[in-house]
Amino acid sequence: MSLSYGIGSIYTRHVGYLDDDFVKARRLLERHRAPVERLEVGASRADAAAYAGMSEKFQSAPPSTDSLCVRFLGDCRLNGQPMQTAPGCYQVLTAEVAQRIQAEQLLVIENLETFRQLESYPWVVDAIGGGETQVMVLYRGDRDRSVGEMSDFIARRSEPTAVFFDFDPAGLGMAAKVPRMSHLLVPDRGWLEMGLEGARAVSLYAASVGQWQSFLDGCADERIASAWSLMKSRRAGMAQEGMRDAPIRQCY
Structure with a gap:
């Protein structure tokens, strides 16, 4: 492509560039209103759109970058102002804004439906303070919402x-x-054991036991070890969604 603009020279099977070629390339980019340097890491689409000669998507971060899904229980505050979330809803904040939220407890939830419908899981709300504690509830993330950003x-x-x-x-x-x-929020053990039955329960266990067994066998945390012992003895699991109607008691 550069040869068609008179930039570079062919040497056998290669294309070579001299100092003058780089000057020509810079002028060509400037003429077409394209950047002559790479955009900074994390540049927005608005930053890229300032250059009329290229797509706003080129070298820019996806719009979902630096987006944390959060909701609140109790009297969490941002700069002294109460943060509230209506049932079934959540807010999307940048990490910088979320870092300024005043809270006493964090709660991390794996699945988006459960995160949104947390009020439907009264045993979970009760276990972490029943709304009397300042709890910032966090969605762990997925392919569209970075797990790594939430972990950081x-x-x-x-x-x-x-x-x-x-x-x-x-x-x-x-x-x-x-x-x-x-x-470690897990339902009452007796209720949980009754639910560890059926093909779905067995498949949930089988899907990830190969990846995690050696790690869990060596985990020193007694709460993890106790839950793992039950799970391994039954060779079965349960999705979060299946725990909605558990009794208001905390096992671990």
């Missing part, structure tokens, strides 16, 4: 962190890696 955010906070994940090997393994874990 949690690591930079200092509050104790409750975790509510699927009751399967992957869920337990991920819970064990959350910093400052204060609560």
Whole structure:
């Protein structure tokens, strides 16, 4: 492509560039209103759109970058102002804004439906203070909402962190890696054992046991070890959504 603009010279099977070629290339880019340097890491589409000669999507970060899904229980505050979330809703904040939220407890939830419908899980709300404690509730993330960004955010906070994940090997393994874990939210053991039946329960366990078994076997956290012992003995798991109607009691 550069040869058609008189930039570069052919040497056998290669194209070579002299200092004058770089000057020509810079002038060509400037003429077509394209950047002569790479955009900064994290540049927005608005930053890229300032150059009329290229797409706003080129070299810019996806719009979902630096987007944390959060909601609140109790009297969490931002700059002294109360933060409230209506049932079934959540807010999307940048990490910088979320970092300024005043809270006493974090709660990390694995699945988006459960995160949005948290009020439908009264045993979870009761286990972390029943709305009397300042709780910032965090959605762990997925392919569209970076798990890594949320993990970095949690690591930079200092509050104790409750975790509510699927009751399967992957869920337990991920819970064990959350910093400052204060609560492993699992339903009453007797109720849970009755639900560890059927093809779906078996498939949930089988889907991730190969990846997580050695890690869980060596985990020193007694709460993880106790849950893992039950799960392994039954060779079955339960999705978060299946725990909605559990009794208001905390097992671990």
